[in-house]
Amino acid sequence: MKKYIIPIIACIAMAGCTQNNAASTGESAKEYLDIWMAKWNEANVKNIKPDNLGMYVIEDTPGTGDVRTTDSSWVYALFTIRSLDGIISSTDDYKLARQLGTYVEGAWYGPRYAATGEGINYAGVDALLEGMKLGGTRRAIIPSWLLTTSRYSTIDSYLDACTSSTHLDYTVTLADQTNDITRHQSARIAEVLKAKFPDAKSEAISEDATDDGSFWFVSTYMPSDAEDREEAASMRLNYTGYRLDGQIFDSSIKKTAIDAGIYSSSRTYTPLDVSFTSGWSEISIGGTTTMVDGFKAGVWRMKRAGEKAVVAFTSDHGYKSNSTGEYIPAYCPLIFELELLAAEGE
Numbered sequence: 609m610k611k612y613i614i615p616i617i618a619c620i621a622m623a624g625c626t627q628n629n630a631a632s633t634g635e636s637a638k639e640y641l642d643i644w645m646a647k648w649n650e651a652n653v654k655n656i657k658p659d660n661l662g663m664y665v666i667e668d669t670p671g672t673g674d675v676r677t678t679d680s681s682w683v684y685a686l687f688t689i690r691s692l693d694g695i696i697s698s699t700d701d702y703k704l705a706r707q708l709g710t711y712v713e714g715a716w717y718g719p720r721y722a723a724t725g726e727g728i729n730y731a732g733v734d735a736l737l738e739g740m741k742l743g744g745t746r747r748a749i750i751p752s753w754l755l756t757t758s759r760y761s762t763i764d765s766y767l768d769a770c771t772s773s774t775h776l777d778y779t780v781t782l783a784d785q786t787n788d789i790t791r792h793q794s795a796r797i798a799e800v801l802k803a804k805f806p807d808a809k810s811e812a813i814s815e816d817a818t819d820d821g822s823f824w825f826v827s828t829y830m831p832s833d834a835e836d837r838e839e840a841a842s843m844r845l846n847y848t849g850y851r852l853d854g855q856i857f858d859s860s861i862k863k864t865a866i867d868a869g870i871y872s873s874s875r876t877y878t879p880l881d882v883s884f885t886s887g888w889s890e891i892s893i894g895g896t897t898t899m900v901d902g903f904k905a906g907v908w909r910m911k912r913a914g915e916k917a918v919v920a921f922t923s924d925h926g927y928k929s930n931s932t933g934e935y936i937p938a939y940c941p942l943i944f945e946l947e948l949l950a951a952e953g954e
Contacts, residue, residue: 673742
């Protein structure tokens with residue numbers, strides 16, 4: 609639950625950096641790709657032509673949902689990235705990962721959020737998404753000059769700015785789109801929570817915040833024979849963290865970790881010490897105040913030893929654009945089951 613920072617663009621770049629030839633200019637890179645595509649067309653009995661920016665769409669299965677709109681700032685999609693020699697460096701498709709032998713139990717497979725637009729997403733990926741319908745799949749060879757977050761009006765301008773010869777093979781399956789990632793995540797949280805807690809409602813994470821659907825807290829059991837904790841009390845906490853697909857990614861309980869396939873012999877499974885404060889932001893859990901905000905705010909709302917609760921929150925109060933290895937992708941909403949225990953010895 610501590611914060612780890614792995615830039616998304618850096619991850620994609622590292623995953624896809626396979627050198628295809630020694631060229632370093634846009635014109636040389638284009639010449640190489642044109643020759644490569646001519647051979648690909650011949651081998652596959654196709655006649656795929658480039659678009660006005662030099663990208664080759666080689667497969668296109670139309671979806672049946674709404675058309676992707678260019679003013680939608682987020683997509684929720686599956687991505688697979690290959691080099692031109694067919695080596696898959698990254699995939700969100702669990703079936704493909706199993707076929708490749710790269711599948712990791714408990715890792716995230718499925719759609720993920722990706723921000724779009726100039727200065728954020730690759731020009732070629734934005735172009736690939738343009739005009740897609742929800743549920744559709746499109747595959748394209750994105751040339752090196754479009755693997756930039758800058759935008760130009762002509763292919764010549766892209767070629768002039770290009771210094772790379774790395775062309776990538778992208779496959780995208782578009783699951784959804786949104787202009788409000790918080791609202792989109794909140795709707796997904798509501799669907800999961802209300803199946804088990806029909807009366808669950810979101811609330812403001814703190815007094816000076818508005819209820820934007822980004823934070824949910826449900827006390828599921830409150831013992832009647834225990835007194836409310838004092839403001840500065842010290843207590844202990846057991847927790848189990850889930851993604852919205854139900855996969856457990858962390859737990860303080862050894863048996864839970866074993867059953868979920870995430871057990872690690874290098875860590876100690878024991879309740880965390882909690883030192884409460886007058887506000888949730890400075891609460892100390894496990895000897896640190898650096899837990900993500902949603903987790904801290906949820907624990908802080910608990911009142912008595914023996915109480916059990918569920919807290920859920922969007923990535924605004926979690927890891928935001930950061931991922932934590934293979935288990936939590938960027939912009940991932942989270943759910944935690946919590947149990948507050950008396951301080952050791954009490």
